[in-house]
Amino acid sequence: MRNMQVSQVQGLLARRPNLLNSVSLITAFSFLITRGLLVIIKKFNVHTLHIMLISEAMHTLLSLNGFACEIISQILILSLFASIQPIVGYLAKFVRSARKPENTSLVDVITVIGASTGGPPIISYILSKLNPNIPSAILIVQHMPPPFTKDFAKRLDEISPLKVKEAEDGDVLLNGHVYVAPGDKHMIVEPKEDTLTVRLVNGPKVHGVKPSIDVTLASLAKYAGSRSIAVILTGLGSDGAQGCSLLKKHGGFVIVQDRRTSTVYGMPKAVIELGVADLILPYYLIPRELERVIRLKFMQRRCM
Template sequence: MSLKVLVVDDSSFFRRRVSDIINAAPRLEVIDVAVNGKEAVEKALSLKPDVITMDIEMPVMDGISAVREIMASQPTPILMFSSLTQEGAKATLDALEAGALDFLPKKFEDIARNKDEAVNLLQQRVQQIASRRALLRRAAVRPVSKPQSVSTSRAALPRVEPTTNVARPTAAPSPRFRSTGKSYQLTAIGTSTGGPVALQKILTKLPANYPHPILLIQHMPATFTAAFAARLNSLCQITVKEAENGDTLQPGVAYLAPGGMQMMLEGRPGNAKIRIIDGGERMNYKPCVDVTFGSAAKTYQDKVLSMILTGMGADGREGARMLKAAGSTVWAQDEASCVVYGMPQAVAKAGISTEDLPLERIAERILVELKRH
């Protein structure tokens, strides 16, 4: 059975172009199009597509507002199309925060070496995020307990139920984490699709006095990483910056690898510096998790706490293998909480990761691991 796709864009040319590419895939079918955000919300409710592709800038209702309304009423995997500009970066990050799962630039040639590669990439992204539809719908219908009103009016007081002997079901307590007792000098996190939201959820829970530096490798275009680092820095207690060549690693600072480049380390622990080099034409990922993880393994040996988060493909597996061989710790995000269970699955299947963790508890697990007894 084909996956149903709703294409949303105010440009008739782009609607046709995207529709032709999607319809060329055996398992994909464009069931309708919409020319603005308002129409997208209406058709999402009536047609219940498996995936929506969404432009950001549209008349009547913009894409970000449409994403918020769709995720509130008819949660659906949404792939955003954006321009590779600073304004486009900010808007795309807003869309991801609103609930969109992934994004692609409107100029496919910016992310692909040829037309065939661009076509395959779009088709693959649509099929990948479609797998999250059921999870989004289940999360939407899950009952959420509402906080009691502070008002003292009679209408606001909760109704008191008569006491009975009927046992009420209680949620099973989450398992408690324990530190392994290992000593660390560096944290390294690699991710791709779904990573911006995942990183925000983790980093915003870390204290300002985090004991060592953090390396962040997120697959992202060059014009996006500076905006993403600035956003994280405004939200977090730790400092977050786009890495620059020659940066000396400092405790409590997270360094985001710049898009289109590779981030490596040189020097010794305690005085290590960041080296930013050209991304390289042959490299599939710029930045590449394998490159940074491998460099961290050589510099910090067994003193790295590393993790692979949600993302497509297997980038990070070989770098994580080098870290494990050096004696460092490797964790992976669990399948249920990933937007795309590709990169974490690669390290888990290879037997490299020692723990598979739900996104919501990764920060907690990090802080327990670093706690001194």
């Protein structure tokens, strides 16, 4: 299957056009070992065909993090095509075995994970499952008082393949990095030159809490709505609902934890009642779906 010809991939897509109804871009791969060519990105109908050719000598570069991650990040919804799955697995193994990069790209996608009661173990689970090479920065807004957020960030850093820290004012957002909002400070993002930075601000509590998820999401909606994702987890109250609504209006994507696996369903329920939840999931499915949405957002940004 690794030697699957381009014509076979094209024929498969042509025979199953119904799979293209909900997507504007299909990435089709044909890894031709004997010829050393990698064909990337097949757009159907009125779109343009883009092809990247890589010489046989560059095959070894697949073992390098940056290059492998760049390729894997462009494999969109290939799981729909059963006959192409071996190609996905063949390429993905290079990423799984690659060493974590020291030089991380500036941010492409921004993900906010917000939680309150029952949130810490769910956040820990999600971060432990994510690929360190995801093209997203992650902002954590957990309702927690000041003495505990620094230790929380340290614990997350120990269990996650991503780099986790308590956010500091002026932090530059980077792919593969996680920023935990300090207790008693609102965390917002602001543009600086060609990237985004963290700002920690004092101010009144919102919904009786500080940090507030709504405050963080409102700043993202203003500066980076179309490349942002909100994940609202278990928690009391409605913090995050208005921010998700605002984010949706600016092109963002919203994931919420389901009732069955939530310790307290208040915050996810508030988002659902506003009609802005794109996915409602048990906590154990969130890492997989979050990575999928991050890849889609990444490709949308790169294809703009």
